[in-house]
Amino acid sequence: MTTRWTRKDLLGLRELSADEINFILETADAFKQVGTREIKKVPALRGKTLVNFFVEPSTRTRTSFELAALRLSADVINLSATSSSLTKGETLKDTARNLEALHADILVLRHSSAGAPQFLANRLKASVINAGDGAHEHPTQALLDLYTIREKRGNIAGLRVAILGDILFSRVARSNIFGLLKLGAHVTLVGPSTLIPREFEKLGVQVSHKIDEVLPNADVVNLLRIQHERQRREYFPGIGEYIRLFGLTKERAKLLKPDCLIMHPGPINRGVEIDSVVADGLHSVILDQVTNGLAVRMAVLYLCGGISA
Amino acid sequence: MSGTIIRNGRVVDPANKRDEVADLYIADGRIVGSKSEIRNPKSQIEEIDAKGLIVAPGLIDMHVHLREPGFSHKETIESGARAAAAGGFTTIVCMPNTSPVPDNPGTIAWIKDRASAIASVNVLPTGTISKNLAGEELAPIGSLAKVGVVAITDDGHCIQNHEVMRRAVEYARMVGLPVLDHCQDYNLVSNGVVHEGYWSTLLGLPGWPAAGEEVIVMRNILLAELCDHPIHCQHVSTAGSVRLIREARQRGVKISGEVCPHHIALTDEAIQNFDTNYKVNPPLRSQTDVDALLEGIADGTLSILCSDHAPHADFEKEVEFDAAPFGIIGLETELGLFIDLLVQKHARIDITRLIEMYTVEPARLLKLDAGTLLAGVRADVTLIDPALEWTVSVDQFHSASRNSPFDGWKLKGRAVRTLVGGKTVWKL
Secondary structure, eight states: OOOOOOOSOBOOSTTOOHHHHHHHHHHHHHHHHHHTSSSOOOOTTTTOEEEEEESSOOSHHHHHHHHHHHHTTOEEEEEETTTSGGGGTOOHHHHHHHHHHTTOOEEEEEESSTTHHHHHHTTOSSEEEEEEETTTBOHHHHHHHHHHHHHHHSOOTTOEEEEESOOTTOHHHHHHHHHHHHTTOEEEEESOGGGSOGGGGGGTOEEESOHHHHGGGOSEEEEOOOOGGGTTSOSSSOHHHHHHHHOBOHHHHTTSOTTOEEEOOSOOOBTTTBOHHHHTSTTBOHHHHHHHHHHHHHHHHHHHHHHHO | OOEEEEEEEEEEEGGGTEEEEEEEEEETTEEESSGGGOOSOGGGEEEEEOTTSEEEEOEEEEEEOOOTTTOTTTOOHHHHHHHHHHHTEEEEEEOSOSSSOSOSHHHHHHHHHHHHHHOSSEEEEOBOSBGGGOSSSBOOHHHHHHTTOSOEEOTTSOOOOHHHHHHHHHHHHHHTOOEEEOOOOHHHHTTOOEETTHHHHHHTOOEEOHHHHHHHHHHHHHHHHHHTSOEEEOSOOOHHHHHHHHHHHHTTOSEEEEEOHHHHHOOGGGGGGOOGGGOOSSOOOOHHHHHHHHHHHHTTSSOEEOOOBOOOOHHHHSSOTTTSOOOBOOTTTHHHHHIIIIIIISOOSOHHHHHHHHTHHHHHHHTOSOSOOOTTSBOOEEEEEEEEEEEOOGGGOSSSOOOOTTTTOEEEEEEEEEEETTEEEEEO
């Protein structure tokens, strides 16, 4: 293997090279193996302390990071916004410096503000892993998506990937776009014009508002959650119209190629962006994504944690 | 009795169409026409060698936040005035977003008293347009005029109700005060923190669209025309605003615009590391906008240069990008940046026009008895070395704050000495 990992932090996929992304995926292969053994634990991060600092709520990503860290034998502390001093007016910087004073080695940060992980990475000796920052990046989610595509299809270059839904507010979309383009996939963004900034076309992705034209050619359809809580303003007229124009209904699923993969970062809104039977159907690799997320996060913690040592 | 002779400088006095190597004479704090008017004995005459320097009327920055009263951990009238002097400014106009808000004659009187007691340069306050900057009811604009505000503005709190704004402009016309406006439509801008475009899209930061400024610039043009009274658009940042103001000025509408150095020195590309020293309102824009601002400066559409000096403490800026306050300090870098960029690098205007945009133009808009070296006026003078190469160092700033993205920039041209009322208040 020619690539070496030299980064203390994982902040996003935009700054990674294709080699670095592939190196993480290859490292994850080894950790996926570990998950199938009877004893699923390795001593790679024994004696290291990982802080799961989730300023914005999350269940699946937080538990995935926690389990990944435990399987690497790290000690894990979970902190949320309400259990931290942020509610008492302490700044993010001060909270993080206090964690560092306790000799935390790795800080996994979920935050509602874009750039918060970079802000801390610039100021802390500890490794900072971005577990999702505002609408910016969610690199481990995109890495597990890439891992799943690569696992199911053997390769990523040349595949046609449609990302469907709320792109404007989605950190999952951004990280996927950066990662997929670096690995040579063709990316089409599909959704209402209010939720797909046209600036994305400058990156070389295609934009479509006609799902029925995109589905027959897609090798992968990655559905994003329609985020009810963010629809405080009029980005689209309502869920009914959204389903009519963009929902992956069971009728539309018939347009898919037999080997097309359906992915979703969760949590799913059954009956909104995806019909229930489609989410559970043959195309769906949604639960594989969850399994692979563990291996990918073990790889990321192992690589960055090794640098911070 | 005091006397000063500034010898052998290039006297650039656009108000009087003067540009010649000459001596400038000051007696008892005022410019005088000849040496014979200085009555001191020769031994008591201060001589300043200005060979190779430009001798300009004291520069005016008409957009400064001094933060006092209320936020003296960011800046005080005293520290802001020292920063102004060190930047070559003899007169600064301070904005009303303080606490208490100067929507009443008492607060204006307090600011003026404080300034006359401790400020090394002339500090001219603005009053608010609306009570408590709320954009709903008019402040007592006539009373504010009587205690000597030079303009009214709600600054960062742009009045959204066009009817309120229309009545404010009509009323201001009666008392002869220009109206300064920070152009921002709150519905269009919403929670935007950076220019809406390529970089906001990539970084997932909430976008502040150019149209959010332009729609209010257009509103102001229509109201300036309707009321036949000057409205001045603060910190113009977009190509569309330049186009609208240009067209309106050609029709004779009493609309004007100012430019800040960061809006021509930087683009939104600078935000990619989430450094909050680049977070400013209006935000850093695209290269197309920068090019349009330069064109607007060159053809006179944008007639005034200023800093929008907006100090914030380190601990306030050292937070998440969304949470950080907007603002860049500028008093100690603006002249250097504008000489470097406008006169030298882009060669869009000459130094005479630059000085005019810092003196004659704001003095005319605000009806100030300043910005000229005519015999008889207060001897506010700035000595500029247009060829001096220097490096910006925030650690050497006189301002109480450090929120500048220009630390370490190498610039050519700066003020080297500042005189207010004939007295040197700062020199390099």
